Amino acid sequence: MFVTKKHLTRRTVLRGAGTALALPLLDAMIPASTALADTVANPTPHLGFIYFPHGAVQDKWTPKGQGKIEEFGEILNPLDKYKSMTTVFSNIDNQAPLGPVHALAPGTWLNCVHPAISQDPHAGTTVDQIAAQHIGQDTPLPSLEVAMENHGGGGFCDRDYGCSYAATISFRSPTTPLPMEVDPRKLFMRLFGQGDNAGERVRLSHQYASLLDLVGGEAKDLERVVGPSDKAMLSDYLESVREIERRIQKMEARDLSKVNLPDAPKPGALPFNERIGLMFDLVALALQANMTRVFSFMMAAEVSGQTYNFIGVPDAFHPLSHHNNEQAKMDRLAKVQAYHTQVFAKFLDKLAKMPDGDGTMLEHSLFLYGSNMANSNAHNHYPLPTVLVGGWKTVKGGQHIVPPERTPLANVLLTLLDRVGIPQEKLGDSTGELMEV
Numbered sequence: 001m002f003v004t005k006k007h008l009t010r011r012t013v014l015r016g017a018g019t020a021l022a023l024p025l026l027d028a029m030i031p032a033s034t035a036l037a038d039t040v041a042n043p044t045p046h047l048g049f050i051y052f053p054h055g056a057v058q059d060k061w062t063p064k065g066q067g068k069i070e071e072f073g074e075i076l077n078p079l080d081k082y083k084s085m086t087t088v089f090s091n092i093d094n095q096a097p098l099g100p101v102h103a104l105a106p107g108t109w110l111n112c113v114h115p116a117i118s119q120d121p122h123a124g125t126t127v128d129q130i131a132a133q134h135i136g137q138d139t140p141l142p143s144l145e146v147a148m149e150n151h152g153g154g155g156f157c158d159r160d161y162g163c164s165y166a167a168t169i170s171f172r173s174p175t176t177p178l179p180m181e182v183d184p185r186k187l188f189m190r191l192f193g194q195g196d197n198a199g200e201r202v203r204l205s206h207q208y209a210s211l212l213d214l215v216g217g218e219a220k221d222l223e224r225v226v227g228p229s230d231k232a233m234l235s236d237y238l239e240s241v242r243e244i245e246r247r248i249q250k251m252e253a254r255d256l257s258k259v260n261l262p263d264a265p266k267p268g269a270l271p272f273n274e275r276i277g278l279m280f281d282l283v284a285l286a287l288q289a290n291m292t293r294v295f296s297f298m299m300a301a302e303v304s305g306q307t308y309n310f311i312g313v314p315d316a317f318h319p320l321s322h323h324n325n326e327q328a329k330m331d332r333l334a335k336v337q338a339y340h341t342q343v344f345a346k347f348l349d350k351l352a353k354m355p356d357g358d359g360t361m362l363e364h365s366l367f368l369y370g371s372n373m374a375n376s377n378a379h380n381h382y383p384l385p386t387v388l389v390g391g392w393k394t395v396k397g398g399q400h401i402v403p404p405e406r407t408p409l410a411n412v413l414l415t416l417l418d419r420v421g422i423p424q425e426k427l428g429d430s431t432g433e434l435m436e437v
Helices: 077-085 101-108 127-135 184-192 198-225 228-253 272-288 317-321 327-352 409-419
Strands: 013-016 019-022 046-051 086-089 144-147 171-173 294-298 313-316 365-370 386-389 399-401
Touching (some): 077 086, 127 171, 127 294, 127 409, 184 272, 272 294, 317 327
Antiparallel strands (some): 086 386, 365 386
């Protein structure tokens, strides 16, 4: 091995046995914290954050009455069988996306921090990533980010804030937005390895493991020849290599005997209704195989042009959301929003049938389902459609909670983290927990 420089740059290449591997971005590979203990007596929760754009038709979203949920509105009615596991919040507000709403709404949903004016992202770490730091580090993927579209229409980007906040709901740090996978085939291979079937995946995973062994040896050789001032940088890289090795070991140690793992999805575009079901099925497989415990899912992009002919709504989603208070348009928009809830409910059906320790996956999970816009025609953020669903033991469920007007969404997020054993003193513009949950 020949060393021509005494410090590592992004273009540094480690070579060996006919292979070459460039240095990765170190921040993306370093574990954020020590994993929590996972015992039968104290099962670790599974968390999901499911986002839909363009708000909700309020009178078709809000349950009747206050306190115990008696009857869901049209949009939430697909959750009826999970009523006892559902908490609906009214009077929830978030001022973080004020300004270019479509460009800011997704990326400020889970942190409640208004971004700095810059083309480079700078907002706040999102709750999914806070959770991943605490409960995701002993799985191959501390978190999983999934979306149905990677770009919307006009207004998706902004001249002051750029495109980062519209493209994801997940920020690992205030300046690190996480990309969201939109291709089912790529998602499958990320979860279960390259190859179209089990035999190919085994063969390719062995080759990949051998490559990592070579890289690890080259990195150790490099450590011996660099000067003291460069060792910190190299130490970071070695930590990244160890993280890859840890994930591979976790993947190899998985017991998939109880997982009915299909072949990889075929290349090519699928109709939206088939693709969204497939993406949720892949997330369910990832939870079942203990690939991850934390995921985020964007059901459509901001300013989405998606049509819903398969449920009898030919209108493009975003133009329909500007309904001008015309009842016929609002009815069609509510039908689209109810469809999204129906897809979510089918995902819950799958988890309710999935054994997990001494219960089911749904009983050991908690999901935030909502939007960072209220009335899509007005582009406002109050009251936000916000729901918690899941059987996690510390959440009561079966409630329509109506806190004081303009209660910060950050209070809901703070409460969610507390209920799964990750208490935080402050989150965004939070003012305290919601004790009724």
